[in-house]
Amino acid sequence: MLRAVLALGGTAAGIAALIAVKFHPAASSTLAGSQSLMSPSASAPAATAPPATTHPAATSSAAKPSAKASSSSGGTGGGTGQSTTARTFTGAVDNTQYGPMQVAITVSGKTITKITVVQQTDNGSESQSIDSMALPKLTSEALAAQNANIDAVSGASYTSAGYKQSLQSAIDMAGL
Amino acid sequence: MTAATRPAPGPVAPAATRATGPIPMGRSSRPAMPSVVLAVIAAGALAVTGLWWKDTPTISNVGNALVSAGDILGLLAAYGFVVLVGLMARIPPLERGVGADRLARWHAMGGRYVITLVTGHVLAIIWGYSVIAHESLTHQAISLVTSYTDVLYATIAFFLLLLIAAISATAVRRRVSYETWYYVHLLTYASIALAFSHQFAQGPSFVSSLDARIAWSAMYAVVGALILWYRFITPLRMLARHRFTVAGVREEGPGVVSVYITGRDLDAMRAEPGQFFRWRFLSRELLWQSHPYSLSAMPRPDMLRITVKARGHHSGSMAHLRPGTRVIAEGPYGAFTPSLSGRRVLMIAGGVGITPIRAMFAALPRRMNDGITLIYRASHPRDVVFKNELDAIAADRNARVYYIIGSREHLGYDPLAPEELSHLIPGLQRYEAYVCGPVGMTRTAVESLRDLGIRRRHIHHEAFDF
Numbered sequence: 015m016l017r018a019v020l021a022l023g024g025t026a027a028g029i030a031a032l033i034a035v036k037f038h039p040a041a042s043s044t045l046a047g048s049q050s051l052m053s054p055s056a057s058a059p060a061a062t063a064p065p066a067t068t069h070p071a072a073t074s075s076a077a078k079p080s081a082k083a084s085s086s087s088g089g090t091g092g093g094t095g096q097s098t099t100a101r102t103f104t105g106a107v108d109n110t111q112y113g114p115m116q117v118a119i120t121v122s123g124k125t126i127t128k129i130t131v132v133q134q135t136d137n138g139s140e141s142q143s144i145d146s147m148a149l150p151k152l153t154s155e156a157l158a159a160q161n162a163n164i165d166a167v168s169g170a171s172y173t174s175a176g177y178k179q180s181l182q183s184a185i186d187m188a189g190l
Numbered sequence: 191m192t193a194a195t196r197p198a199p200g201p202v203a204p205a206a207t208r209a210t211g212p213i214p215m216g217r218s219s220r221p222a223m224p225s226v227v228l229a230v231i232a233a234g235a236l237a238v239t240g241l242w243w244k245d246t247p248t249i250s251n252v253g254n255a256l257v258s259a260g261d262i263l264g265l266l267a268a269y270g271f272v273v274l275v276g277l278m279a280r281i282p283p284l285e286r287g288v289g290a291d292r293l294a295r296w297h298a299m300g301g302r303y304v305i306t307l308v309t310g311h312v313l314a315i316i317w318g319y320s321v322i323a324h325e326s327l328t329h330q331a332i333s334l335v336t337s338y339t340d341v342l343y344a345t346i347a348f349f350l351l352l353l354i355a356a357i358s359a360t361a362v363r364r365r366v367s368y369e370t371w372y373y374v375h376l377l378t379y380a381s382i383a384l385a386f387s388h389q390f391a392q393g394p395s396f397v398s399s400l401d402a403r404i405a406w407s408a409m410y411a412v413v414g415a416l417i418l419w420y421r422f423i424t425p426l427r428m429l430a431r432h433r434f435t436v437a438g439v440r441e442e443g444p445g446v447v448s449v450y451i452t453g454r455d456l457d458a459m460r461a462e463p464g465q466f467f468r469w470r471f472l473s474r475e476l477l478w479q480s481h482p483y484s485l486s487a488m489p490r491p492d493m494l495r496i497t498v499k500a501r502g503h504h505s506g507s508m509a510h511l512r513p514g515t516r517v518i519a520e521g522p523y524g525a526f527t528p529s530l531s532g533r534r535v536l537m538i539a540g541g542v543g544i545t546p547i548r549a550m551f552a553a554l555p556r557r558m559n560d561g562i563t564l565i566y567r568a569s570h571p572r573d574v575v576f577k578n579e580l581d582a583i584a585a586d587r588n589a590r591v592y593y594i595i596g597s598r599e600h601l602g603y604d605p606l607a608p609e610e611l612s613h614l615i616p617g618l619q620r621y622e623a624y625v626c627g628p629v630g631m632t633r634t635a636v637e638s639l640r641d642l643g644i645r646r647r648h649i650h651h652e653a654f655d656f
């Protein structure tokens with residue numbers, strides 16, 4: 015009996031300690047902050063998976079998207095109106111290991127009022143089931159935070175990383 | 191992940207159950223091997239933790255902390271299942287080096303531990319996601335189960351486990367038959383299979399890493415292969431080679447029967463007195479279970495004998511075995527064998543624990559003239575079996591046999607207490623001791639012998655449970 019209590023107590027304490035070491039409450043809302051948040055989920059798989067899929071998007075998101083954004087935002091009919099009208103900005107496509115991730119944001123004034131998923135990972139039913147869980151969470155978190163500095167959803171690190179990359183590029187375009 | 195294996199459904203016989211006959215368990219010396227095995231298991235757990243560590247990003251809120259805790263609990267639980275199965279896979283080095291009884295105890299304790307891990311995993315995941323999604327626990331639980339097919343399977347697996355745990359809980363276990371318990375226990379395999387897919391579909395460590403998926407699958411595959419080999423193929427190969435067949439059944443006393451088993455080249459198995467086999471009699475009633483029973487006589491090239499006391503349905507049916515019935519035997523197992531150290535020999539048998547002692551008694555070398563003592567404890571005169579055989583062997587060896595009959599309450603003292611033993615056998619510290627009987631009696635006897643100055647390595651014991 016005593017041994018059982020010790021074993022379970024030891025396990026609980028050990029796991030709590032591991033979690034505590036990993037625990038860093040999200041504080042900064044800067045881009046640097048968001049990248050440091052993202053990097054663990056992006057770099058951990060990089061050890062085994064081709065890193066090329068996620069990193070290029072991270073570096074190019076500032077440059078290329080502008081072209082894409084202007085075309086797609088026009089297509090969406092967001093217009094170029096002033097701060098009073100709602101405008102739509104479509105983020106860059108982020109090619110994750112499981113397929114492309116792309117989101118569009120609707121901005122009213124300085125506020126993101128809506129986030130639409132334009133493309134989502136489509137690599138099989140697993141991806142779809144992961145996305146169906148993760149995307150609503152990511153969206154509600156992003157709407158609440160009003161930036162891309164949001165937590166990755168556990169079990170959906172690729173989707174989360176792709177979502178955040180695309181969202182960040184959309185935000186950059188919107189000049190928020 | 192090396193020690194990871196597990197028994198298959200077929201020939202399972204948890205060594206420490208209410209079967210019958212001496213179920214070989216304890217052992218004496220050789221303490222190194224169990225420690226090595228435990229170290230390997232712990233190293234595997236560390237590796238699993240490392241896998242989780244590598245793939246867990248920085249945690250920034252309570253919800254993710256809970257989900258991450260759920261992840262590591264789930265990983266450890268899955269690993270634990272593999273280990274539990276492995277312990278029961280009848281891997282020869284484990285059976286010899288650790289002992290069937292200790293493996294069964296580890297399996298029982300580990301099972302409770304792993305069930306707790308699984309429960310923690312389920313609760314932490316639901317709670318964590320409900321915090322992240324700002325949903326109620328119930329709503330979140332329902333949405334997890336309904337959104338993912340794999341999680342649905344895993345949920346079924348979890349409820350199967352709870353059922354198994356409920357049946358195995360000590361209080362319930364006493365009221366269900368061994369057979370019920372045993373068949374319900376087999377559902378664990380279904381549970382493990384059902385829970386497998388959600389690990390890869392939802393487990394962050396696996397979603398992101400093909401290598402991890404390969405290593406994890408390999409672990410399951412290796413354990414599965416070990417079970418298949420040692421629990422199915424090996425016994426069938428032994429059957430093909432040795433053609434074990436029931437030659438006859440003899441009643442030794444009320445409810446105690448000896449079964450004689452013939453076969454070819456039995457000496458090639460190198461069975462020693464004191465060892466046991468797991469027996470599966472291919473009759474309609476007994477086909478579905480195998481049970482461990484010790485040899486009760488010196489193994490001969492053409493004949494083996496086991497002796498079984500009727501306690502459960504299985505052992506009760508043995509009296510009706512027909513000659514010619516085929517038998518699948520796994521073994522030999524056990525390290526409860528004569529050590530031939532040249533020291534004088536004290537043997538203590540309790541109840542049906544006499545069976546391996548009987549075999550060893552006849553195996554002691556004749557040159558030990560005058561150095562052999564056998565104490566046979568039984569609670570009632572009718573429980574004494576092999577009296578004629580024992581007396582004959584004793585006369586041949588000039589050995590002394592003490593039949594001490596009656597419960598401790600009835601006798602008014604404990605004949606296995608240190609003072610009684612030293613009174614009966616002067617100079618005990620020079621003896622090599624062999625003890626086999628029920629768990630309580632065995633413990634008492636071993637403690638007394640230790641008190642009387644016999645070193646641990648000179649005390650060999652095997653306890654059986656019912």
